[in-house]
Amino acid sequence: MTDIENYLLQFVLPYCADDPDINTKVRKILKAIRLKNHSGTKLTKQRVKEKYIENWQAIFKLLKSSSSLRVHSSYMPIKILMMYLDQIIDPKLQCDCFQLKAKKHLDKRFIVNYFRLMSCKDFEAIQLNQMDSNYVKLQKPKELD
Secondary structure (H helix, E strand, O other): OOOHHHHHHHHHHHHHOOOOHHHHHHHHHHHHHHHHHOOOOOOHHHHHHHHHHHHHHHHHHHHHHHHHHHHHHOOHHHHHHHHHHHHHHHHHHHHOOOOOOOOOOHHHHHHHHOOOOOOOOOHHHOOOOOOOOOOOOOOOOOOOO
16 A cells, blocks of 8 residues: 555645645545554455555545645646556556446546546646656655654
């Protein structure tokens, strides 16, 4: 789950610093991920998959509703997600994370509609997974305050 952690730390948390409510929700997701990673109990593969999907759905909910992660940040967290989709979200679980019934390949139109970005011209130039080799990963995620 380090990709979720990296995405939240690098591309979501900085944009919600001025919004205490969203900041608290993002930190709650991060703490849940870290608790799972550091807990002594071994989870089944199915439970790990469920937690992974649950975490992404919570993140998507924030990306859909929070103005600090949308308009006030020039949609940067969503743009980064689109550009690095396969590196950030496991391609095998993308359909489950987006709650799609049929297993299909995600395209730009779906992402734009999913996050309700039809009026945004910035997304016309972005291609899904356009950045495949330069995905920046943190060496060691920083501690939360």
